[in-house]
Amino acid sequence: MCNELETPRQRAGHVGGRAFLLTVAGLAAVAGALGLMYLAWVTENHFTRSFQFEAPVVTPLGLVPDIHGTIGESDIRFSSVSVESDDPLPGARLAIAASEALYFLLFISGCAAVMLICRRLWKNKAFTVLAHWSLLGLGLLAAGTAMLSPWLAALSANLAATTLGVPGESPLVPGDASWVVTHGGFSFQDANHSLLALGVLLVLLSLAFRSGTRLQADAEGLV
16 A cells, blocks of 8 residues: 655656566466476477487497488588387386476476465565575476486486396497497486576575564564
């Protein structure tokens, strides 16, 4: 509610600020709903359509793929193979679906956090315990996604290659075969380090909000 002592300019700024908060919260709600729908669609595709994965390909020294071309002077380079299969592959499909679902859940949670902060700002209380825990949870989810999603994607390719019998780790016929390189183990090197850094920043921001909540409570006690 606007204060009767406010000037017309202050009232206009107050109304404009409320309109901005409503717009941002509305956009976050729409984006979150679309993200949820897209998550359902992508997950359904992983279990109903052909499964695909890429992996680096290794060829013994001295063996080069016999690829012919007729136009100009060109170089052909190869570093990976793409495998497509209509087999069930439940483990591989579940792993890649979970890998991508983590990013969608992070986005949807971010939209929910934006809506919550807008609601707090609407009530002129930006620093609340709920906002602190929301940012903390979002930061931990971002860090978890950064670590787990790449690992699940690598695990998916490894499970698919193993189930399909695609030669991996070593050639079937020593000195006369190509093979793909997949691994199902966790590696920090494969993590999404940019997203991990963002998660750490969100956790630190949540700690700042916690301190702000205490200061706000002290200030309200003095009024």
